[in-house]
Amino acid sequence: MSSTIPWSAGVSAPYVRRYTSAVKMTETDAQVPEVDSDQDVISRVLAGDRDVFATLIGRYSDPLYRHALGMTGSPDVAEDILQTSFIKAYHHLTEVRGRFDAWLFRIVANGCKDWLKNIRRTHLSYDEDDQPSGFASPDEDLDRTELRSDLDYALAQLATSLREAFIMKHVEGRSYEEMADLLGTTVGALKMRVHRAREALQALLEEKYA
Amino acid sequence: MLDSHEANDRQLDAGQQVERCDDAGDRQTGDRPRANRPAVDREVPLSGSMAAEDGNALAINQWLDGDVTEADARRADTKQVELWNRIATETERRKRMVTPAYVAANIMAALPEQRVDAQTATATEKRTVTSAETERGLSMNMAVAIGAGMFTMGLVIGTLVL
Numbered sequence: 434m435s436s437t438i439p440w441s442a443g444v445s446a447p448y449v450r451r452y453t454s455a456v457k458m459t460e461t462d463a464q465v466p467e468v469d470s471d472q473d474v475i476s477r478v479l480a481g482d483r484d485v486f487a488t489l490i491g492r493y494s495d496p497l498y499r500h501a502l503g504m505t506g507s508p509d510v511a512e513d514i515l516q517t518s519f520i521k522a523y524h525h526l527t528e529v530r531g532r533f534d535a536w537l538f539r540i541v542a543n544g545c546k547d548w549l550k551n552i553r554r555t556h557l558s559y560d561e562d563d564q565p566s567g568f569a570s571p572d573e574d575l576d577r578t579e580l581r582s583d584l585d586y587a588l589a590q591l592a593t594s595l596r597e598a599f600i601m602k603h604v605e606g607r608s609y610e611e612m613a614d615l616l617g618t619t620v621g622a623l624k625m626r627v628h629r630a631r632e633a634l635q636a637l638l639e640e641k642y643a
Numbered sequence: 644m645l646d647s648h649e650a651n652d653r654q655l656d657a658g659q660q661v662e663r664c665d666d667a668g669d670r671q672t673g674d675r676p677r678a679n680r681p682a683v684d685r686e687v688p689l690s691g692s693m694a695a696e697d698g699n700a701l702a703i704n705q706w707l708d709g710d711v712t713e714a715d716a717r718r719a720d721t722k723q724v725e726l727w728n729r730i731a732t733e734t735e736r737r738k739r740m741v742t743p744a745y746v747a748a749n750i751m752a753a754l755p756e757q758r759v760d761a762q763t764a765t766a767t768e769k770r771t772v773t774s775a776e777t778e779r780g781l782s783m784n785m786a787v788a789i790g791a792g793m794f795t796m797g798l799v800i801g802t803l804v805l
Binding site for chain 1 (some may be wrong): 704730750
């Protein structure tokens with residue numbers, strides 16, 4: 434079975450398995466969703482079942498889209514990077530060693546860094562984002578739009594490594610350990626990056642908002 | 644940039660190690676004049692306000708990392724807590740963002756029916772380039788032949804007219 438379970442978004446299959454095996458101890462087997470591991474899915478794709486690749490897209494596209502959107506500030510660019518990365522991953526599936534999600538994350542992260550290297554933009558905006566607002570009054574909505582725009586501007590001022598660390602921590606909600614695993618660095622270095630990103634954002638935003 | 648910080652940290656550790664060794668009994672090198680000590684060894688006294696600021700920043704960071712409660716952070720700096728609560732409303736919204744549905748469909752549509760490995764794809768590309776070059780070579784030969792034919796016709800017509 435290759436269905437995607439909502440809470441597994443952004444979580445690697447081994448973690449999902451660990452979680453489901455923990456659940457099995459307290460609930461009946463019928464209630465536990467069966468999840469194909471990434472490796473099972475990859476094996477099926479390599480055996481010629483092209484359509485099952487959609488399982489991997491469903492499993493990882495949301496956290497990767499949020500990462501690309503946070504890094505580039507543009508929904509269009511984020512979509513392009515995501516599409517290119519998945520297509521690249523499909524063609525290089527035989528080269529996956531270790532965790533597929535970490536490997537895929539690196540493709541997307543590198544795509545974002547390449548884009549940032551090539552296109553320097555001073556102001557990034559989420560204006561094209563048409564996510565519905567959950568705020569009651571128009572005033573609140575206006576306030577929020579302003580904060581959104583100011584936060585985008587402030588994020589765009591950060592060095593790429595600081596922005597990446599901040600986005601992974603605060604937008605993707607990853608733990609320092611997971612970030613260290615994905616970026617191949619130490620928890621201490623990442624804590625330092627996040628702290629420095631916060632300091633920089635605080636300095637840019639406190640005059641207006643604090 | 645951060646790596647250099649880590650390097651400095653290591654230097655600092657090394658410096659502290661030297662001091663510890665000195666304390667252990669090497670009097671000759673242990674009592675270096677203060678001015679000759681490397682910068683990392685020197686203690687710079689913080690003014691009261693700077694130390695307090697650092698303490699507040701630390702409390703805010705600890706709160707944002709989930710190590711202390713909001714009440715603890717508020718005791719350190721209420722304004723910063725308010726600011727980060729506002730920022731959190733926006734980051735929470737972004738956490739809920741999902742990939743537009745058509746992106747997955749676009750990716751699947753862009754995948755070839757038969758999976759081709761990257762190496763095979765490169766080889767195919769090379770073959771395509773080679774055949775394109777061959778075609779270009781053929782059309783160049785045809786152009787030369789047509790040109791030569793037209794030149795000959797021009798000569799014949801010219802001779803007849805004269």
